[in-house]
Amino acid sequence: MGKNVKPLLDQKYEVTTCGITPDDIVKANLATEVPELPGHYDIVLHACGKAHMVPKTEAEKKVFYDVNYQGTVNLCAALERVGVPKSIVFISTVAVYGCDTGDLITEDHPRNGTSPYAESKIMAEDYLTKWCGEHGVILGILRPSLLAGPGAPGNLGAMVNGIKKGFYVNLAGGKVKKSIMMVQDIATLVELIKDRGGVYNVCDDYNPTFGEISISIAKQLGKHKPFNLPYWVAWCMAKVGDLLGHKAPFNSYRLKKMTESLTFSNEKAKRELGWQPMDVLTNYII
Numbered sequence: 001m002g003k004n005v006k007p008l009l010d011q012k013y014e015v016t017t018c019g020i021t022p023d024d025i026v027k028a029n030l031a032t033e034v035p036e037l038p039g040h041y042d043i044v045l046h047a048c049g050k051a052h053m054v055p056k057t058e059a060e061k062k063v064f065y066d067v068n069y070q071g072t073v074n075l076c077a078a079l080e081r082v083g084v085p086k087s088i089v090f091i092s093t094v095a096v097y098g099c100d101t102g103d104l105i106t107e108d109h110p111r112n113g114t115s116p117y118a119e120s121k122i123m124a125e126d127y128l129t130k131w132c133g134e135h136g137v138i139l140g141i142l143r144p145s146l147l148a149g150p151g152a153p154g155n156l157g158a159m160v161n162g163i164k165k166g167f168y169v170n171l172a173g174g175k176v177k178k179s180i181m182m183v184q185d186i187a188t189l190v191e192l193i194k195d196r197g198g199v200y201n202v203c204d205d206y207n208p209t210f211g212e213i214s215i216s217i218a219k220q221l222g223k224h225k226p227f228n229l230p231y232w233v234a235w236c237m238a239k240v241g242d243l244l245g246h247k248a249p250f251n252s253y254r255l256k257k258m259t260e261s262l263t264f265s266n267e268k269a270k271r272e273l274g275w276q277p278m279d280v281l282t283n284y285i286i
Contacts (some may be wrong), residue, residue, distance in 0.1 A: 002021045034081075044088045146180045179264045182204070
């Protein structure tokens with residue numbers, strides 16, 4: 001996210017980054033330490049997090065809580081040392097709702113997520129809510145859907161790589177719909193939410209199908225339109241993957257994720273923040 005968002009924030013703010021990448025100004029692993037910050041900050045964008053993997057061991061599960069929850073606790077401790085900011089903008093996730101399927105899910109939906117990713121983000125949201133309330137800090141919580149943009153991680157990144165190599169296929173016509181969002185929109189939302197706070201789902205107005213997304217990516221890469229794999233073939237492959245265990249790249253869980261629609265409503269963010277999201281299908285950059 002940083003490489004896509006920071007240049008946009010640099011245009012308006014004096015930005016200090018904190019993390020474990022070579023580009024970060026303050027080098028610190030929030031999961032294990034309280035960073036030494038060089039000064040006070042008016043606005044904090046908390047985008048550090050662990051995502052985009054299904055943990056297979058207890059140790060892998062623990063990493064989610066170390067990074068997403070304990071990392072939040074350590075960041076707040078560091079901010080107390082230099083003086084609390086005016087506002088914090090926290091990048092959470094729509095995964096907190098725990099939904100595998102659904103249509104235009106709103107912020108009123110219960111946070112029923114039970115995966116280590118969802119639970120650790122819920123814990124971080126709750127900690128920040130309490131901490132910001134005690135310290136008089138404005139808290140804005142953004143819950144993005146799938147993030148699109150250069151170097152996109154997760155399923156979108158896998159789709160891009162698959163199309164590049166010529167082996168990506170759409171399942172059952174690629175008709176499944178997913179909410180998606182340009183990562184650059186985060187920079188716009190920081191300015192809109194910093195003085196107001198609140199909890200908002202954020203995604204594009206249009207919920208494209210996997211087929212539409214894959215065709216858009218293929219065009220930008222100069223590749224052929226992806227092939228279509230009939231559902232019954234994908235189902236058989238998933239069952240074989242189930243038998244092979246966690247080493248299999250495809251199983252019933254991934255089949256479900258790729259063939260059942262899941263969309264979220266951005267109406268609250270548009271109404272209360274005056275936000276207009278970028279169009280993913282015309283702005284997606286590889």
